[in-house]
Each structure stands twice: as structure tokens, then as C-alpha cells.
Amino acid sequence: MPTQSSNSEHALVLALHNVGVRYWKGGGLFRRHRSEFWALKDVSFQLHAGETLGVIGKNGAGKSTLLRLLAGIIKPDRGQFVNHGFQTTLLSLQIGFIPHLSGRMNIILSGILLGLTRREIEQKMASIIDFAEIGGFIDEPLQTYSSGMRARLGFSTAFHADPDVLLIDEVLGVGDASFVKKSKKVMRDRIQSDKTVVLISHSAAQIRSLCNRVVWIDGGTVAMDGPTDEVLEAYLKTTRHRRGDGERSLAGDDEED
Amino acid sequence: MPRKSELSRSLSFIRYKTLASLQVESARTYAGYLWWVFEPLANMLVYYLVFSVILPRGTDNYVAFLFAGLIPWRWFQATVMRGSNSILSAKSLMQQVYLPKIVFPTVTFLTDTFKFLVIFVLLLLFFILGGFPLGYPYLALPVIIVVQALLIAALTLLFAAITPFLPDLRVVLENLIRLWFFLSGVFYDIDMFSEHAQVYLRLNPMAVLLESYRAVFLDGVWPDMMRLGVFGALSLVLLGVGVWILFRFDYAYPKLKL
Numbered sequence: 001m002p003t004q005s006s007n008s009e010h011a012l013v014l015a016l017h018n019v020g021v022r023y024w025k026g027g028g029l030f031r032r033h034r035s036e037f038w039a040l041k042d043v044s045f046q047l048h049a050g051e052t053l054g055v056i057g058k059n060g061a062g063k064s065t066l067l068r069l070l071a072g073i074i075k076p077d078r079g080q081f082v083n084h085g086f087q088t089t090l091l092s093l094q095i096g097f098i099p100h101l102s103g104r105m106n107i108i109l110s111g112i113l114l115g116l117t118r119r120e121i122e123q124k125m126a127s128i129i130d131f132a133e134i135g136g137f138i139d140e141p142l143q144t145y146s147s148g149m150r151a152r153l154g155f156s157t158a159f160h161a162d163p164d165v166l167l168i169d170e171v172l173g174v175g176d177a178s179f180v181k182k183s184k185k186v187m188r189d190r191i192q193s194d195k196t197v198v199l200i201s202h203s204a205a206q207i208r209s210l211c212n213r214v215v216w217i218d219g220g221t222v223a224m225d226g227p228t229d230e231v232l233e234a235y236l237k238t239t240r241h242r243r244g245d246g247e248r249s250l251a252g253d254d255e256e257d
Numbered sequence: 258m259p260r261k262s263e264l265s266r267s268l269s270f271i272r273y274k275t276l277a278s279l280q281v282e283s284a285r286t287y288a289g290y291l292w293w294v295f296e297p298l299a300n301m302l303v304y305y306l307v308f309s310v311i312l313p314r315g316t317d318n319y320v321a322f323l324f325a326g327l328i329p330w331r332w333f334q335a336t337v338m339r340g341s342n343s344i345l346s347a348k349s350l351m352q353q354v355y356l357p358k359i360v361f362p363t364v365t366f367l368t369d370t371f372k373f374l375v376i377f378v379l380l381l382l383f384f385i386l387g388g389f390p391l392g393y394p395y396l397a398l399p400v401i402i403v404v405q406a407l408l409i410a411a412l413t414l415l416f417a418a419i420t421p422f423l424p425d426l427r428v429v430l431e432n433l434i435r436l437w438f439f440l441s442g443v444f445y446d447i448d449m450f451s452e453h454a455q456v457y458l459r460l461n462p463m464a465v466l467l468e469s470y471r472a473v474f475l476d477g478v479w480p481d482m483m484r485l486g487v488f489g490a491l492s493l494v495l496l497g498v499g500v501w502i503l504f505r506f507d508y509a510y511p512k513l514k515l
Contacts, residue, residue, distance in 0.1 A: 072355045075508045092353040100284040112269045
């Protein structure tokens with residue numbers, strides 16, 4: 001397996017050595033009724049500062065499990081995953097939102113979950129509200145917002161979190177038509193800056209326009225790792241159906257109480 | 258996970274999530290915060306009607322007796338029951354961001370404990386203004402509350418840690434707590450049983466805690482501090498076990514199919 005090291009002059013951010021992640025299926029109480037399922041079997045690659053890494057692969061190939069691993073939500077069951085001291089955060093829209101509370105309180109809760117300190121949130125509050133175009137509604141309960149307003153507030157908060165390493169699962173832009181355009185634009189600008197990004201996508205077009213390197217995951221292993229054009233060419237040869245742009249709007253609530 | 262300030266982020270989340278949970282309760286209903294007082298009052302009215310009017314027990318000050326037992330009992334029951342569900346109900350959150358799972362039952366514990374303390378102030382006023390004996394034994398109240406808080410925290414964390422692996426446990430727990438209610442002397446006096454039975458009934462920490470509140474509030478005497486100390490120490494050990502399980506399986510919870 002070729003390991004790309006075109007960015008080796010930049011600091012090493014994350015490293016995976018023969019990583020495997022196992023889930024248990026069925027069973028529950030008694031171990032003997034369970035069967036194991038390796039969502040990731042053997043994954044090795046490195047991520048350097050400033051890279052924009054695309055992760056491509058079919059449904060169920062293990063892309064989302066990989067992203068959860070990189071975000072520090074789960075740990076490998078075999079192999080080694082090393083984070084060299086960077087804050088890696090999944091772009092989670094509307095995380096922690098509670099409908100009964102004001103927009104302002106939801107920004108605070110969501111911001112804390114996304115890794116901001118209370119002081120940072122206070123500093124960014126005006127900018128978050130402004131970007132979300134919420135205006136005077138910010139002290140109204142979230143349940144009085146339209147789904148478009150919620151989507152805008154969720155995006156704006158997540159966008160302002162700005163972690164060391166940004167992990168994105170498909171979604172670049174959300175909300176109503178004009179906000180989709182606006183949010184996509186700032187997201188693309190950030191990705192194309194020297195931000196370190198890992199982007200999961202079904203869309204070859206999206207990956208082609210944003211990523212300088214691609215890891216192709218197939219059946220829980222790395223099928224190929226290299227420059228975008230080479231990997232995409234090989235990937236597209238094996239897939240008959242090309243998918244749409246891969247963008248969808250997230251409107252689900254994240255209330256957990 | 259090397260993060261800048263994992264601990265301060267967790268503490269921040271606990272603080273604001275607790276604040277949010279308290280706000281939500283008031284935002285959800287028209288009367289808002291008043292329900293914290295109305296709800297236990299309505300609850301006590303039901304018990305009063307059943308045990309004082311329909312089935313009179315003939316005890317003096319039965320309403321006061323009931324209040325002193327029921328309010329601490331409700332703190333225990335509500336926290337343990339809601340806490341046992343706390344990690345289960347955070348499933349979507351923990352798929353998106355890492356948080357030490359201990360924060361979820363901690364938020365439940367703090368929310369319910371805050372609500373208890375508000376009602377407890379009313380209970381204090383009721384006894385101070387109601388012509389009951391006042392004296393030094395009131396100094397034992399913080400000790401009683403701390404011991405009960407330790408017991409509640411221990412069971413809340415323990416059940417929060419276990420139920421995601423055994424969701425059926427919640428049904429068992431519900432009935433277990435109902436049985437526990439009847440064994441704790443919430444609406445009867447343990448003294449009316451035989452000496453022999455009393456020995457066994459006082460092995461139940463909740464029974465001893467409720468008796469302790471009543472000793473102070475109704476009789477103006479010191480509670481059995483020795484026994485409170487033993488239960489406090491045991492609760493502390495149990496709390497340690499709960500914390501250990503939560504950290505031991507911290508990365509297992511997001512992988513469960515909840």
C-alpha cells in the first residue's frame with residue numbers, strides 16, 4: 001500500500017497503524033450470542049498539517065467509523081491511532097440544541113460541545129448571530145424558529161468552532177437556497193486555506209475540487225492512498241453509478257433529553 | 258485523547274447543561290418553576306388523603322411525618338430513575354463528539370439535587386414556623402443530606418453505567434424502587450414493628466435516612482450518627498465502583514446499538 005508523504009515537511013497530525021475497529025452484533029446479555037463485525041479491518045495512513053484529505057468509498061465501507069475514530073469518539077480495538085496533540089472535531093450541526101431554550105443559550109451549549117471555551121463563545125457570539133442572520137430572534141426559544149433558521153444557527157455555531165483538524169461528513173452547506181450558497185462558500189474557503197481537513201464524500205466532483213490527497217476505503221481497508229486524480233480515476237472505474245453532489249440538508253433536532 | 262482542556266470542557270458542559278435542564282423544566286409549562294413546588298405538594302396531598310382521611314393511622318402530626326419522609330424520598334427516586342436513563346438518552350450526542358460519559362448522570366444528579374434543595378428550604382420553613390422543637394440537632398441536617406446525596410450519586414452513576422448494556426434493567430429497577438419505597442417507612446413508622454423486624458428494616462439506608470430527618474424535624478433529637486456514617490462510607494465505596502465502570506467503558510458506550 002503506497003503511503004503518500006508529499007506533505008512530510010509539515011507537522012504530523014494524526015497517524016494510523018494497522019487500525020481495526022470492532023462492533024458487536026446481536027446478543028446483548030450473553031456473549032456467546034454475539035458475533036463480531038470489523039467495521040475497519042486494517043487501516044494505515046498519516047495526516048499532516050495543512051492537508052485536505054478526502055475519504056471515498058461505498059456505503060458501509062467504514063468511512064463514518066473512521067471519522068468517529070479520528071474525532072476521538074471511539075478507540076481502535078487493534079492497531080494504533082496516534083493524535084499528536086491536536087483538537088479534532090466533527091462538524092456537528094445543531095449538536096446539543098434544545099428547542100425550549102433561547103438561541104443564545106443554544107449557541108453556548110453547542111459551542112461548548114464543539115470545543116470552545118465560554119470566553120471564546122462570548123467573543124464570537126455577535127459574529128455567530130450575524131452570520132446566521134438571526135437578528136432579534138436570538139433571545140427567543142429555538143422552537144419558534146423556522147427549520148431554516150435553526151439550520152443557519154447550527155451551521156454558524158459549528159463553523160465558528162474552528163478546531164485544529166476539521167472532520168466533515170458530506171455536508172458543506174445547509175439551509176435555504178441563499179444560505180446554502182453562502183455556507184458552502186465559507187466552508188470551501190476554509191477548506192482551501194491551510195486548515196487541516198478530512199472530508200468524507202460520495203461525490204467525486206466535490207473531492208476533486210477540494211482535496212489534494214484521497215484515501216479510498218473499501219471493506220474496512222485502504223484500497224488506495226495517493227494524489228486525488230490517481231485515486232479517483234481508479235475508484236470511478238470500479239463504480240458504475242455515480243452519485244449526485246452528496247449534499248443534503250440536515251434538519252434533525254439533537255435534543256437528547 | 259490529547260485535548261487542550263478536556264476537564265474544563267466537561268465541567269463547562271456539566272454547568273451549562275444543568276442550567277439548561279432547569280430552564281427547560283420551567284419553559285415547558287405555563288406555571289414554570291412553580292411546578293417544582295406544586296408537584297410535590299399535589300403528590301403529598303394524595304398521600305395525605307389516602308393515609309390520613311381514608312385510612313387514618315392515628316399518629317400525631319401525620320402530615321408533618323409524611324412531608325419529612327416523602328420529600329427526601331422523591332429526591333432519591335427521581336434522580337436514580339432519571340439517572341439510569343441518562344447515558345441511553347445521550348446516544349446521538351455521543352456519536353458526534355467525545356465527552357466522558359460520567360457527565361450525563363452528573364447533570365441529572367445536579368439538576369434533581371438543586372430542585373430538592375429548593376423544596377427542602379420550604380420544608381425547613383414548614384417545621385420552623387410550625388411550632389416543632391428547634392435545637393442543636395438541626396446541625397445534623399447537613400450530614401443527613403450529604404449521606405443521602407452520596408447514596409443517590411452512587412446508585413445514579415451505577416445504574417447509568419449498567420443500563421446501556423442491559424436496557425431491560427430499567428423495568429426491573431422501576432419495580433425494585435417501588436418495593437424499596439414500601440420498605441423505607443415513607444408513610445409508616447418503623448417503630449411500630451417488632452424489635453426483630455426493626456433490626457432488618459434499619460439495614461436499609463433510605464429507612465435510616467428518613468428516620469434521621471424525622472428525628473430532627475419532629476422530635477428535635479439527634480439521629481443515629483454512627484449508622485449514618487457507616488451508610489455514608491458504604492455509599493462512597495459504591496460511588497467509586499460506579500465511577501470506575503463509567504471510565505472503564507467510556508469508549509464502549511458509543512459503539513453500543515442503543
